[in-house]
Amino acid sequence: MARPTALPAVAVTAVSLVLTLAVVVMWLGAAMPWPVALVVGLGIDGGWLATLAYERRLAAQGDHSTAVTVVGWSFGLVATGVLVAHALTVEADTGAWLAVSWLPLAAKALWLVHGMWERTALTPSALGAIRGIQQDARDTAAVARARLRAEAVTEETRLTAVTVAGARVARVQARTAATLAGAWSTLEDARQGEGTGRALTSVTTPVTPGVTPGVTPRWELPVWGPVEPVSALALESAPALTDAQLDELVEEIRDSRTPPLSYREMATRFRTAGHAASEVRLRAAWKRVVA
Structure with missing residues (x-):
């Protein structure tokens, strides 16, 4: 009862x-x-x-x-x-x-x-089972809340670090862009300046080929771009090759690997080996060999 x-x-x-x-x-x-x-x-x-x-x-x-x-x-x-x-x-x-x-x-x-x-x-056993289930549910919910809070804190920390790093990179890029803009502005002023152009022309006239008397050559700034290293001594000492010799060398270098080398790789190996030929002749020889 x-x-x-x-x-x-x-x-x-x-x-x-x-x-x-x-x-x-x-x-x-x-x-x-x-x-x-x-x-x-x-x-x-x-x-x-x-x-x-x-x-x-x-x-x-x-x-x-x-x-x-x-x-x-x-x-x-x-x-x-x-x-x-x-x-x-x-x-x-x-x-x-x-x-x-x-x-x-x-x-x-x-x-x-x-x-x-x-x-x-x-019964007491059923009540104990219910209490156990309720306690497990409370424990699971507490662990899930703690995990969510930890993940939120981690994500907040990560976003803060990324934001700070991004702001630092943006500041560096802004300073670099301002510096480059100033440098290019200075170079442009030097190129456009008439006095600077005459001074540079007067200095380079003795070593500038094709200077016509009475015509003031225009000074142009050099343009930088990708270049291929070429041995100066090899170019000066290498004898001129005939078209047949050039075709033979190009074919030999091209077929030295399987599959055959590309034109760029062949040209690099050709000049590294000490051979001399203009880009026009070398490309013409390549076309003849491939054909």
């Missing part, structure tokens, strides 16, 4: 039975012999207890009887009616008797609550 709901129901039932029996004996004792009034009181209480015991037995078996429930509530209403009638007929303490006249119905309501408690009650 579940004590949280059974003990209040038992206590109110006992008080209600005693109160009903006392009221019946006092109220009907003046109109009939008291043993008869006692029998009437015991009959009301006995019928109520009998139906209550039957209801409890059916509830223990997981069953229910509407007829027994109706009879039990009928006995409760009879007991309540007796108490209310007695309270209304007495000349003194009417309010007090009315205040306790609801105890039979209260006892029936408490037994109804106790029955609902029993139908929904679980």
Whole structure:
């Protein structure tokens, strides 16, 4: 029996039975012999207890009887009616008797609550399993929240580092661009300046081929681009090759590897070997060999 709901129901039932029996004996004792009034009181209480015991037995078996429930509530209403009638007929303490006249119905309501408690009650093992499941869910949720917070902090730190590094790179690029812009502006001013051009032309005239008298050559800035290293000494000392010799060397260098070398690789190996030929002749020889 579940004590949280059974003990209040038992206590109110006992008080209600005693109160009903006392009221019946006092109220009907003046109109009939008291043993008869006692029998009437015991009959009301006995019928109520009998139906209550039957209801409890059916509830223990997981069953229910509407007829027994109706009879039990009928006995409760009879007991309540007796108490209310007695309270209304007495000349003194009417309010007090009315205040306790609801105890039979209260006892029936408490037994109804106790029955609902029993139908929904679980065993200690089931309650322990439920508590374990709830604790696991709380633990999982706490771990997930901690993981999310840690990932958020890590991502925030990474973004901050990337932002700072990007800002530093942008500042360096801006300074570099400003420096390059200033340098190119200075070079452009030097190229466009007439006095600077005449000074540079006068310096380079003795070593500048093709200078026509009376015509002032224009000074041009050099253009930088990708170049291939060429040995100056080899170019000066290498003898001029005929077209046949050039074709033979190009074919030999091209076919020295499998698959054959590309033109750029062949040209690099040709000049590294110390041979001399202009780019036009070398490319023409390449075309003849490939054809």
